[in-house]
Amino acid sequence: MAENTPGPMAGKTVLVTGGTGGIGRATALGLAALGARVGITGRDARRTASAAAAIASEAAAASAGAAGRTASAATEGTASAGTVGTASVDAFPADMSSQAEVRRLATAVLEAYPRLDVLVNNVGGFWATRHATADGLEHTYAVNVLAPFLLTELLLDRLKASAPARIxxxxxxxxxxGRIAFDDLQGQRDYSGQTAYNQSKLADILFTFELARRLKGTGVTANTLHPGLVRTSFAAEDSSTAWKVMIPLLKPFMKSPARGAETSIYLAxxxxxxxVSGVYFSGRKPATVNPIANDTSAATRLWAANAQLVGLTDP
Structure with a gap:
């Protein structure tokens, strides 16, 4: 009987936002299979709990299968079986468009995890029409930019205490x-779903690069990535006419969620x-960014704007 060997992430604790489907679920599964204890977030409590249980089962099976293959190779084909592995995946229901929910999520994570080695800010989406959140903010900016900004800030002391850690x-x-419309971040005067999405993803890079500068010397790194074009439910809630036409045409060329998660898993x-910190990756390699992302004054200005929007004091 072969024993499972600890995975390379054994003893590590990871939080993946938006982990109930798509790239987030694949990321959580990959990291759990590597031995990490993983927490996932999702809007619906029942769906999040169900996803967590399924990921744990699949990760355990994947770990056991890998151990069995290793043992089989070691014994050169003699009969052997690996012990069924276990995986720990926790469910944290939270609507990331709500700042109160993000704050409640952070409290729950801090209570559950004495240490936090990796935070994967995965949650995000596309909405063709302008929606206001419970906080009166534009939905795309609230979910794609302010949620990771606020959650990271609230968990930062735990990440620092767990260093070396990764964001x-x-x-x-x-x-x-993307362009950063400092005079209209919320798209109140002129909203386009694609423009809002492009801005939000550029803002995530500005946030990451500024965060990396602020974290220098702490043992916590911050990197960002492009997962590629992936087959997910992207834009399903509120799709534009263009996306409705394009997605069926692009599907044959899209990556599976597992492949889309590869760079997230790699960086985690x-x-x-x-x-390595303050780098934008694509295909597990450093990639070219929008020149605006390297504008430190723009990054500082955006950080201050985000801090004000989430009610934090900008240090």
């Missing part, structure tokens, strides 16, 4: 078309990026 934020290739777990 991974999912952006998009759409950042290349690989020793190859130990100490």
């Amino acid at each position: 991974v934020t999912v952006s998009s290739g759409a950042q290349r078309m 777990s690989s020793p190859e990026v130990d100490g």
Whole structure:
């Protein structure tokens, strides 16, 4: 009987936002299979709990299968079986469009996890029409930008205490078309779903680069990434006419969620990026960013604007 060996993430605790489906679920599954204790967030409590249980079961099976293959190779084909592994996946229901919910989520995570080694800011989406959140903010900006900003700030002391730790934020290739409308961040005067999305993904990179500068010397790294074009429920809630036409045409060329999660998993777990911070990745390699992302004055200005919008004091 072969024993399972601890995975490379054994003893590590990870939080993945938006982990009930798509890239987030695949990220959570990949990291749980590597041995991490993983927490996932989702809007619906029942669905989040169900996803957590399913991910744990699938991760345990994947770990056991990997151990069995290793044992089989070691014994050169003699009969052997790996012990069924276990995986710990926790459910944290939260509507990330609500700042009160983000704050409640942070409190729950801090109570549940004495240490936090990795935060994966994965949650995000596209909405063709302008919606206001419970806080009176534009929905795209609230979910894609302010939720990771606020959650990261609320968990930052725990991440620092757990150093070396990592913060991974999912952006998009759409950042290349983004501009930061400082005079209309909420799209009150002129809203376009695509423009709002492009801006939000560029804002995530500005946030990450500024965060990396602020975290220098703490042992906590911050990186961001483009997952590629992935088959998910992207834009399903409120799709534009253009997306309704394009998505069926693009589906044959889209990655699976598992492949889309590869760079997130890499940045969360690989020793190859130990100490690497303030970098935008695509396909597990550093990639070119919108020139605006390297404007430190714009990053500082955006940080201050975000801090004001979530009610935090900008240090």
